[in-house]
Amino acid sequence: MTPFLALLTRDLRLSVREGGGAVLALGFFALVATLVPLGVGPDLNLLAKMGGGILWVGAALAALLSLDRLFQADYEDGSLDLIALSPLSLEGAAFAKIAAHWLSTGLPLTLLSPILSVFFGLSGSAVIALTMSLAIGTPAVSAVGAIGASLTLSLRRGGLILPLIVLPLLVPAVMFGAGMVLEAQTGLTNGAVGFLAAFSLAASLLSPFVAAQGVRLNLAG
Amino acid sequence: MIQSLTAEKLTVQRGSRRLVENLSFTVKAGQALSLEGANGAGKTSLLRLIAGLLPAGAGSVTLHEGDTEISEPEERGKYVGWLGHHDALKASFTVSEQLAFFSKLYGREGDEIALLGQVGLSRQAELPCRYLSAGQRRRLALARLLASRRPLWLLDEPFAALDTVGKALVARLIALHCGEGGLVIAATHESLGLSNETLRLGNAVLKL
Amino acid sequence: MFDWLFRYANPARFMGLSGALLPWLWSAALLTLATALYLGFSAPPDYQQGRTVLILFIHVPAAIMATNVYACMVVASLFSLINRHILADVAARTAAPLGAIFTLLALITGSLWGKPMWGTWWVWDGRLTSTLVQFFLYLGYIALWNAIEDETRAARICAVLALVGAVNIPIIKFSVDWWATLHQGESIMSGNLAGPFLVPFLVMMLFYMLLFVCLWLTRIRTLILERRLRSLMGAA
């Protein structure tokens, strides 16, 4: 097995075993999808209008929840030094970690979203648009989040600072993602898919390099 | 195989603090260098610098392998077997899973069972790391160091948390590694059990 | 007053007793399942719901177990806090995932019943909403258990959470009912199982209880053996 796959599978295993990853994010996402209707009221027509945006914000927040530990856990227990000295470059390591985070968080969130959209009474086409937009857009959340995680990995309160620096960067993903749901509901197309896909692709390709630099700086500190 | 490591006019800097200045030394294949010094003297930082994790404030560290010279920090790291302060263990991984991951990460697989036997952890192979004692965790870290099969060992307090038997094991492993032509640089309060030569610089003491 | 209980709370004694009981309990579970399925599929269609009553046969027991298992968990947590008994710790811990599965089943089967009957997969009705919240309580409890490394400490801390949940569940139920009536007015839950439906339902209910007891005992036994295994492997 290549070092890349070794790191990827280890991170996947960790996310399943240590309550840090997949399950917590899913629970958080589901709770957001439950609490909003409880606050707004059970009017399914109103909920359907807001559903896309709320579920997208919920998914982005849920994915960020486990992101602060992406590098931090390995930094604190010394694993990150060993990873840095391994045959795998830090860029490769960052990419493996981003991929593992998406597989353990973004993908399950995407798969859960059609079930949660039942709470908002979304129509069939809107559910498909939401699921598709999350499938396209959540890699961007993992990728941009990884940059934030690499910058805050040595901070004690990194978990609080991370959303503050990452969420502004995720504005395009949330806007175009929720936009795809709106397009499905109204029938008007503005090409949100294209923008979302471009943003997600660019983020996924560039962020390993930036994140690796962040890790390097923190290891040297 | 690496013939020698040369440090020339090194400045070890952590943040804006200068810990060591103008330090030069050479370690040849088969030699063990022990770094001594008070807490905060920069032993760990020097080890991190040699590993290429910390950039040098000034000067250079070069590995000589045949005719090639390796001085690029990230390139240097690929020759380093690292034993740090922390044991780098995940609570939910079993001992053998933990070792297997690092073997794969370092591109070397196969003899995990033998390595666990060598450090005296055969019985704990299927035990999750959360149930290990501090000494057992240290032994697992040693097995990982062996699994990396790197020529240049950088050891930060290799005797910490170990009992007498464990300390003897470390000394034996170091002697074995040197015997096979490896290089060892260790920050420690105790003797490595090899013939040492002392070299004083600043408030850090280097023994060769 | 619990002397009789503590005589069996010794792990070794518990292993012996539960080991002797389990084969009988499993057989009884299988027998009731077969009977319940036979009776259920033989029952005539309801004049209003048609054959969707078949869903209620498995939905209602799941929903009842969702709360009963929580009650079991709370009792175990009490023993865990007061008597600090290892068996109580393990019992509370193992009950949670089982309860979560029953709750999830109640939600899924309920939704599958609601679609043909109400025309929608989900409504923000009081009972549905509080069941959903209950599911999250189980998840939180499980997550907390897994997050704390030291087992004894995890048991005490999670016991407190379970008790807080026990106090809060009626309040949640009340608030959700109040909220749903405030917004919606129509309360929909026709659980009037009568005549030919009562017997298959009761047999199915018995099956669910037997299954829970079997799984619970098996899980407790597994965790006790895992502890023994770890000490044999030289855990510190």
Add this chain to the structure above:
Amino acid sequence: MNFDLSPYGAFIWPAYAVSALLLGGLTLWAMARWRAVKAKLATLEKT
């Protein structure tokens, strides 16, 4: 027994399928864990 569930078969069968899957899976998982720990204990006590 009567297996003609029309017109609600599309809801009743999935309900039973999901229940069978989750409860059956839970049972199999619990038994597998039990057997695994029993087997490990047996090999360890032998040595």
